[in-house]
Amino acid sequence: MSDLRDLYQQVILDHYRAPRNFGALEPVSACAEGYNPLCGDQVKVYLRMDGDRVEGLTFEGVGCAISTASASLMTEAVRGLERPQAEALIASFLALMTGDGNGAAGADLGKLEVLSGVKDYPVRIKCATLAWHALRAALEGGDSEAVTTE
Amino acid sequence: MTAPARVAENERPAAAEALDVERLRASFPILDQEVHGHPLVYLDNAASSQRPEAVIEAVSDCYRTYYSNAHRGVHALSERSTDEYEAARGKVARFVGAARSSELVFTRGTTESLNLVAQSYARPRLRPGDEVLLTEMEHHSNIVPWQLVCEQTGARVRAAPITDDGDLDLAAMAGLVGERTRVVALAHVSNALGTVNDVAAIARLVRDRSEAAVVVDGAQAVPHMKVDVSALGCDFYAFSGHKMYGPGGVGALWGRGALLAAMPPYHGGGAMITRVTFERSEYTVPPHRFEAGTPSIAPAIGLGVAVEFLESIGLERIERHEQALLSHSLEQLNDLPWVQVLGQPRDGGSPRAAVVSLVIDGAHPHDVATILDEQGIAIRAGHHCAQPLMERLGVPATVRASFGMYNTHEEVDRLVSGLHEVRRIFG
Ligand SMILES: Cc1ncc(COP(=O)(O)O)c(C=O)c1O
Numbered sequence: 194m195s196d197l198r199d200l201y202q203q204v205i206l207d208h209y210r211a212p213r214n215f216g217a218l219e220p221v222s223a224c225a226e227g228y229n230p231l232c233g234d235q236v237k238v239y240l241r242m243d244g245d246r247v248e249g250l251t252f253e254g255v256g257c258a259i260s261t262a263s264a265s266l267m268t269e270a271v272r273g274l275e276r277p278q279a280e281a282l283i284a285s286f287l288a289l290m291t292g293d294g295n296g297a298a299g300a301d302l303g304k305l306e307v308l309s310g311v312k313d314y315p316v317r318i319k320c321a322t323l324a325w326h327a328l329r330a331a332l333e334g335g336d337s338e339a340v341t342t343e
Numbered sequence: 344m345t346a347p348a349r350v351a352e353n354e355r356p357a358a359a360e361a362l363d364v365e366r367l368r369a370s371f372p373i374l375d376q377e378v379h380g381h382p383l384v385y386l387d388n389a390a391s392s393q394r395p396e397a398v399i400e401a402v403s404d405c406y407r408t409y410y411s412n413a414h415r416g417v418h419a420l421s422e423r424s425t426d427e428y429e430a431a432r433g434k435v436a437r438f439v440g441a442a443r444s445s446e447l448v449f450t451r452g453t454t455e456s457l458n459l460v461a462q463s464y465a466r467p468r469l470r471p472g473d474e475v476l477l478t479e480m481e482h483h484s485n486i487v488p489w490q491l492v493c494e495q496t497g498a499r500v501r502a503a504p505i506t507d508d509g510d511l512d513l514a515a516m517a518g519l520v521g522e523r524t525r526v527v528a529l530a531h532v533s534n535a536l537g538t539v540n541d542v543a544a545i546a547r548l549v550r551d552r553s554e555a556a557v558v559v560d561g562a563q564a565v566p567h568m569k570v571d572v573s574a575l576g577c578d579f580y581a582f583s584g585h586k587m588y589g590p591g592g593v594g595a596l597w598g599r600g601a602l603l604a605a606m607p608p609y610h611g612g613g614a615m616i617t618r619v620t621f622e623r624s625e626y627t628v629p630p631h632r633f634e635a636g637t638p639s640i641a642p643a644i645g646l647g648v649a650v651e652f653l654e655s656i657g658l659e660r661i662e663r664h665e666q667a668l669l670s671h672s673l674e675q676l677n678d679l680p681w682v683q684v685l686g687q688p689r690d691g692g693s694p695r696a697a698v699v700s701l702v703i704d705g706a707h708p709h710d711v712a713t714i715l716d717e718q719g720i721a722i723r724a725g726h727h728c729a730q731p732l733m734e735r736l737g738v739p740a741t742v743r744a745s746f747g748m749y750n751t752h753e754e755v756d757r758l759v760s761g762l763h764e765v766r767r768i769f770g
Binding site (some may be wrong): 197198201206210231232233235255256257258259261313316317320338 | 463643705706708709710713714717723725726733739740768769
């Protein structure tokens with residue numbers, strides 16, 4: 194049996210209670226919304242690029258511990274990365290969540306590894322990936338329609 | 344001699360005896376299992392209830408021994424299927440107090456029933472500026488069909504407010520019913536809060552002020568209390584099989600005979616016509632006019648058995664048992680300062696069916712649902728397809744536990760201790 198303590202690790206609870214980089218960003222290069230119609234979780238990601246570098250990254254929204262902590266950890270991990278690195282990290286994280294070992298192999302997800310317990314709770318994977326899908330949409334241009342997890 | 348006779352008389356109604364829950368549970372094979380190493384506690388009955396052996400058996404017996412298309416063939420199997428299907432219609436019609444079984448249309452469920460009323464009853468009548476009055480506590484399936492028909496006709500949707508306690512505000516509702524009101528559509532019982540609306544009083548209020556039809560979403564009422572459509576005084580009543588211990592894929596719409604008779608078909612196809620040429624078709628009478636195509640035959644037969652099952656136990660007895668579960672849960676939940684029960688019953692307010700909608704301090708409903716699931720407890724977390732209600736209550740989502748006839752006091756206790764585990768993790 195998977196242990197709830199693996200899912201709700203201290204780091205996750207901490208980022209849930211005190212999310213980092215929470216709020217709107219001004220000025221902004223692109224933003225994108227993620228919406229999970231199943232539960233109503235909603236996240237908006239604000240992205241500011243400096244050339245090809247992610248200079249600013251924040252988020253807003255209401256969600257569960259998993260989606261909030263994942264968004265918060267994402268902003269910390271992605272800020273400062275060059276676009277190709279950011280895209281690679283998104284791919285690695287999504288691969289980790291979907292249990293696609295090949296994709297994640299070799300990638301050092303660092304602190305994001307605390308979210309790896311989520312993959313044992315299939316219905317919660319969408320919570321963890323919501324902000325990441327929104328970030329990917331923002332990097333691709335953003336400001337279009339909300340991405341949904343469906 | 345008189346004394347014992349009186350005792351016997353008092354005991355005569357089946358409802359006088361308490362429900363033998365343990366025996367009842369044995370009729371529901373699915374309940375006897377472990378989830379994540381714990382005995383299953385199924386508290387998601389408002390989403391879908393479970394089925395007794397008798398219903399499963401009836402559906403399987405149909406497929407094993409006599410299934411064929413109904414109303415189509417002259418051969419023996421088709422005749423038997425037709426007979427059983429129509430017998431089920433009679434049982435379900437009687438169960439909700441319909442005067443005639445021709446007033447009972449089998450549908451896929453509440454959603455289809457409400458869409459049928461919106462399209463076949465309301466659409467031909469609605470003019471620009473007309474109004475369809477809903478309430479703030481409606482399920483999306485009693486909102487969206489009306490929005491669609493309003494877009495098609497230029498009519499508009501309005502919503503009667505609720506109080507902070509989660510009761511309908513009847514005075515405000517009365518003020519919203521006027522001569523432009525063509526339809527008043529409301530839930531008999533709220534799926535999110537359990538509020539039991541006084542449909543009879545509302546129907547009177549509507550009749551006094553308008554010619555509007557009163558359409559009732561009975562999805563959450565039928566499994567929990569005795570429903571009698573003629574006593575309610577409404578015009579249409581919609582419900583679903585899967586929430587009343589019956590099969591999925593079937594539900595019903597009761598409608599007043601005179602209204603149904605004047606309505607055009609909802610879907611076109613086989614079984615709903617008397618004569619078809621390429622110029623035009625003549626439609627058959629209700630209920631078949633509204634049952635185009637091959638219906639859900641075995642599920643409808645199973646639904647007939649489900650209502651017999653409910654009747655054999657007795658709705659009053661079920662209601663009393665579920666009310667005891669509700670009180671038992673409220674007593675404990677109200678003692679927990681970190682649990683907020685939304686829309687709980689107040690003295691003098693509307694009663695509640697056996698549903699509790701909770702907000703837990705510092706823990707999102709999804710996380711609560713995961714932690715309870717790990718302990719074998721099935722509840723629902725989310726907006727319960729009632730987003731306008733969630734907005735009105737100022738919460739994104741709730742944790743909802745909904746009880747059925749087979750739930751026990753011990754299961755309520757398991758829920759409460761499960762919430763303590765949530766508190767321990769999220770504290
Ligand atoms: C109050 C209410 N109305 C309508 C529905 C829709 O029922 P169904 O999905 O069976 O059509 C539900 C169930 O989800 C409900 O609880």
